[in-house]
Amino acid sequence: MVSITLNKTRDNIRVAGIPANVLAYLAGLPETSLRAAFAGRYYLGGPHESDLLTISSRALALMQSLGPLGFRDWSALKQLLESGREPADVKAWVAQMFGEHE
Numbered sequence: 001m002v003s004i005t006l007n008k009t010r011d012n013i014r015v016a017g018i019p020a021n022v023l024a025y026l027a028g029l030p031e032t033s034l035r036a037a038f039a040g041r042y043y044l045g046g047p048h049e050s051d052l053l054t055i056s057s058r059a060l061a062l063m064q065s066l067g068p069l070g071f072r073d074w075s076a077l078k079q080l081l082e083s084g085r086e087p088a089d090v091k092a093w094v095a096q097m098f099g100e101h102e
Contacts, residue, residue: 002040005049012056016063065091
């Protein structure tokens with residue numbers, strides 16, 4: 001059985017358009033472990049599930065702040081996550097670069 005935490009994580013990456021293998025990369029987990037956990041065949045443990053939810057939530061917020069822009073190289077998203085930049089900062093930068101005003 002898949003936990004509520006993993007279900008929310010899966011929903012976050014679905015909405016953000018992030019593949020499961022990319023989430024595994026962002027979290028530093030083996031892709032097979034994450035896929036097995038999503039299928040309910042493997043328990044990652046509470047701390048790992050919590051980390052995945054945090055990463056997926058931040059990634060979703062950052063992806064939404066980018067609007068229609070995306071990544072060709074997911075390592076750029078990883079760098080953005082690790083930088084600690086807030087989605088509002090990213091949204092302001094995008095607006096500045098493309099001349100959109102709120």
